[in-house]
Amino acid sequence: MASLILMPALSPTMTEGTIARWTRNPGDAVQSGDVIAEIETDKATMEVEATEDGIFGKIIVDAGTENVAVNTPIAVLLEDGEDSSAADALLTGSSASSANVSSHNEPKADAPVAAAPAAKAIEAEKEWGPTRDITVREALRDAMAAELRRDEDVFLLGEEVAQYQGAYKVSQGLLDEFGEKRVIDTPITEHGFAGMAVGAALTGLKPIVEFMTMNFALQAVDHIINSAAKTLYMSGGQMGCPIVFRGPNGAAARVGAQHSQCFASWYAHVPGLKVVAPWSSADAKGLLRAAIRDPNPVVVLENEILYGQKFPCPEDEDFIVPIGKAKIEREGKDVTLVAFSIMVGVALEAAAKLAEEGIEAEVINLRTIRPLDTETIINSVKKTNRVVSVEEGWPVAGIGSEICTVAVEQAFDWLDAPPARVCGLDIPLPYAANLEKLALPKPDWVVDAVRKLFRD
Amino acid sequence: MDETASVPVKGNGPALAPETMKRAYKDMLLVRRFEEKAGQLYGMGLIGGFCHLYIGQEAVVVGLGLHMKQGDKSITSYRDHGQMLVAGMTPRGVMAELTGREGGYSRGKGGSMHMFSREKEFYGGHGIVGAQVALGTGLAFANKYRGTDEVAIVYFGEGASSQGQVFESFNLAALHKLPCVYVIENNRYGMGTSIERASASKDLSRNGAAWNIPGRKVDGMDVLAVHQAAQEAIAHCRAGKGPYLLEMETYRYRGHSMSDPAKYRARDEVEEMRRTRDPIETLKAEMAKWGIDPAEMKSIDDDVKAVIADAVDYAKTCPEPDPSELWTDILVEG
Ligand SMILES: Cc1ncc(C[n+]2csc(CCOP(=O)(O)OP(=O)(O)O)c2C)c(N)n1
Numbered sequence: 185m186a187s188l189i190l191m192p193a194l195s196p197t198m199t200e201g202t203i204a205r206w207t208r209n210p211g212d213a214v215q216s217g218d219v220i221a222e223i224e225t226d227k228a229t230m231e232v233e234a235t236e237d238g239i240f241g242k243i244i245v246d247a248g249t250e251n252v253a254v255n256t257p258i259a260v261l262l263e264d265g266e267d268s269s270a271a272d273a274l275l276t277g278s279s280a281s282s283a284n285v286s287s288h289n290e291p292k293a294d295a296p297v298a299a300a301p302a303a304k305a306i307e308a309e310k311e312w313g314p315t316r317d318i319t320v321r322e323a324l325r326d327a328m329a330a331e332l333r334r335d336e337d338v339f340l341l342g343e344e345v346a347q348y349q350g351a352y353k354v355s356q357g358l359l360d361e362f363g364e365k366r367v368i369d370t371p372i373t374e375h376g377f378a379g380m381a382v383g384a385a386l387t388g389l390k391p392i393v394e395f396m397t398m399n400f401a402l403q404a405v406d407h408i409i410n411s412a413a414k415t416l417y418m419s420g421g422q423m424g425c426p427i428v429f430r431g432p433n434g435a436a437a438r439v440g441a442q443h444s445q446c447f448a449s450w451y452a453h454v455p456g457l458k459v460v461a462p463w464s465s466a467d468a469k470g471l472l473r474a475a476i477r478d479p480n481p482v483v484v485l486e487n488e489i490l491y492g493q494k495f496p497c498p499e500d501e502d503f504i505v506p507i508g509k510a511k512i513e514r515e516g517k518d519v520t521l522v523a524f525s526i527m528v529g530v531a532l533e534a535a536a537k538l539a540e541e542g543i544e545a546e547v548i549n550l551r552t553i554r555p556l557d558t559e560t561i562i563n564s565v566k567k568t569n570r571v572v573s574v575e576e577g578w579p580v581a582g583i584g585s586e587i588c589t590v591a592v593e594q595a596f597d598w599l600d601a602p603p604a605r606v607c608g609l610d611i612p613l614p615y616a617a618n619l620e621k622l623a624l625p626k627p628d629w630v631v632d633a634v635r636k637l638f639r640d
Numbered sequence: 641m642d643e644t645a646s647v648p649v650k651g652n653g654p655a656l657a658p659e660t661m662k663r664a665y666k667d668m669l670l671v672r673r674f675e676e677k678a679g680q681l682y683g684m685g686l687i688g689g690f691c692h693l694y695i696g697q698e699a700v701v702v703g704l705g706l707h708m709k710q711g712d713k714s715i716t717s718y719r720d721h722g723q724m725l726v727a728g729m730t731p732r733g734v735m736a737e738l739t740g741r742e743g744g745y746s747r748g749k750g751g752s753m754h755m756f757s758r759e760k761e762f763y764g765g766h767g768i769v770g771a772q773v774a775l776g777t778g779l780a781f782a783n784k785y786r787g788t789d790e791v792a793i794v795y796f797g798e799g800a801s802s803q804g805q806v807f808e809s810f811n812l813a814a815l816h817k818l819p820c821v822y823v824i825e826n827n828r829y830g831m832g833t834s835i836e837r838a839s840a841s842k843d844l845s846r847n848g849a850a851w852n853i854p855g856r857k858v859d860g861m862d863v864l865a866v867h868q869a870a871q872e873a874i875a876h877c878r879a880g881k882g883p884y885l886l887e888m889e890t891y892r893y894r895g896h897s898m899s900d901p902a903k904y905r906a907r908d909e910v911e912e913m914r915r916t917r918d919p920i921e922t923l924k925a926e927m928a929k930w931g932i933d934p935a936e937m938k939s940i941d942d943d944v945k946a947v948i949a950d951a952v953d954y955a956k957t958c959p960e961p962d963p964s965e966l967w968t969d970i971l972v973e974g
């Protein structure tokens with residue numbers, strides 16, 4: 185049967201073009217793939233191919249015609265044995281313009297915009313029994329050691345993690361116990377080793393990638409986001425990426441702007457990633473174990489200043505902290521302070537000062553940044569009617585912005601004052617001791633922010 | 641012999657067994673016909689976005705495929721349809737992904753540039769130029785970690801060969817003696833930029849020389865030459881001797897993607913390549929020389945045509961993904 189040749193779309197955005205010339209004449213035999221015409225757009229000259237075998241029957245749109253819309257019939261293709269009357273019949277037939285036109289499947293306008301499914305409930309943390317005081321550094325090391333023991337597919341790689349025992353001594357003793365197959369010193373090649381680790385994870389291995397600090401992960405951020413976070417989706421669920429990216433995040437002490445940045449909101453932005461930020465030793469041990477076991481890419485934002493601090497940590501060998509669950513570190517009825525990582529300590533100090541003034545602050549340790557435990561935050565805000573977020577990072581589009589939005593969206597009617605943020609100053613972190621101190625949140629900033637909420 | 645010296649493999653290496661030649665012919669034809677159809681479906685509006693065709697480069701992936709065994713892994717860029725077909729992924733599933741349908745390998749969520757098959761050990765399908773080189777190095781790392789003799793074949797363009805992470809990968813692979821065959825598909829252009837304007841390296845096969853990675857320049861338009869080089873490279877990797885680099889001198893007939901102004905090269909250059917170096921025609925001549933019956937070739941042609949026609953039908957009629965698919969596969973549950 186005769187069929188129509190339509191003006192093709194030859195680029196992602198082409199809507200019309202000019203027929204520059206026909207390269208075949210009516211009566212010519214053509215095969216699928218033969219070039220039959222050239223068309224021009226504002227961007228390019230392109231060739232039009234026959235998509236079926238047949239006889240080039242009739243030209244409908246002459247060479248030189250401009251602004252021919254995509255999908256306009258431009259010629260007729262005849263089957264062997266048909267003559268031009270078949271072309272005429274096709275063109276005069278009532279269904280001419282729709283005959284054999286393969287229609288592009290436009291998304292149905294009335295298709296429901298599927299809403300995000302409700303987050304699965306995460307079990308509350310159980311009681312873990314007796315604790316022992318250990319440093320955050322030891323907690324992280326113990327977590328890795330426990331998981332390395334538990335699963336042969338887990339390995340650690342990064343700069344100075346093996347022989348040197350970790351630039352911050354977090355991987356102390358691991359090389360001795362697990363050997364160089366599983367505790368691997370890398371060259372200084374963040375982009376390369378992160379990509380290599382992601383590739384290994386796509387095959388089912390479970391790498392722990394240590395960045396000497398998260399600042400250097402910027403060189404690897406393409407693999408964290410484009411390769412690790414998105415591949416499961418792009419593969420229709422085939423290619424999971426069980427990997428951990430960890431390292432100290434945020435300001436250390438007097439190391440200047442390039443070595444002092446909080447990346448929480450950067451990674452929190454990305455669907456396909458989980459992000460955790462431990463504060464205490466228990467957080468560090470429990471969250472890192474959960475991160476290593478998680479079948480998804482997890483970014484673990486540690487803090488160098490906390491490494492040497494001691495906190496009680498459950499001794500139970502199975503101790504683990506579920507990802508996605510915040511922890512109320514101090515209960516209170518007057519205001520909710522939402523913090524993560526080192527700022528949990530700042531918020532707790534602020535809460536102690538506020539208590540002296542008769543204000544009982546509830547302090548939430550987020551533990552997980554993504555997925556955010558909005559339930560815990562909102563329940564608290566509904567009780568206290570006031571909320572202040574506390575973070576070390578910059579204010580613009582920060583985690584505080586998200587917390588304030590969540591409070592306004594989900595607890596507007598319970599709020600007695602606008603949500604407030606305490607953040608690091610909106611500047612690259614300075615070196616000078618006095619300037620650095622002035623740039624980072626301290627308990628008094630939190631106290632001031634809370635007082636303001638009660639003043640109006 | 642200096643292992644890193646580039647030894648151009650002449651196009652008249654040892655001929656393959658007739659059955660293998662037929663297989664190579666069939667695979668190259670499958671890729672060619674598939675890509676032609678993809679281009680046409682694009683024109684009909686059934687395929688959108690970026691769509692990079694492999695036409696002209698078929699001998700590369702087919703020649704390497706002849707030496708891959710179960711468990712070997714491969715990975716490439718966005719110019720990936722040929723790699724997938726040769727990895728054994730079905731034309732139906734690949735074409736349906738191109739049309740964005742639920743029967744596609746990624747259930748319509750990846751598109752032309754992003755397809756994968758756990759079963760066939762094909763690891764994508766990557767849109768970031770050069771990313772697959774570090775990832776592919778990780779595939780080789782995993783092979784070694786697991787103690788198998790499986791190899792990873794990592795394809796990338798001569799344009800990608802300038803990426804820093806490619807050199808980082810060479811270093812890592814050499815340090816750890818990873819079983820990784822790096823295949824530079826030098827089709828002379830990265831979009832509109834010719835290799836001369838993009839790389840100060842005059843011989844890409846030596847780009848791993850600093851790490852003592854043996855390299856070879858190969859006539860990538862001749863599947864027999866590719867076969868010979870692939871055999872050597874893969875055997876080297878399987879034997880645990882570390883990575884190997886193959887520079888395939890090849891050519892893409894079509895534009896970089898479907899929207900290519902083609903102002904950067906003369907039409908004659910393309911025509912000349914098609915006429916004198918076409919990988920399928922070259923193999924056909926070789927097969928004739930070895931007395932393979934033209935009728936057999938014709939029957940291969942017909943088989944391939946039928947397979948492609950079936951894939952196109954499937955890809956046109958398969959439903960689009962359900963809206964609920966928006967929210968699946970973001971995280972692995974559990
Ligand atoms: C990191 C990155 N930069 C730029 C691009 C845009 N881009 C896509 S393909 C391409 C050319 C790559 O050429 P080559 O590596 O030779 O591969 P070929 O397309 O020839 O197969 C460019 C610049 C990209 N996708 N990723």
Ligand SMILES: [Mg+2]
Pocket residue numbers: 797798799825826827828829830831
């Ligand atoms: Mg190229």
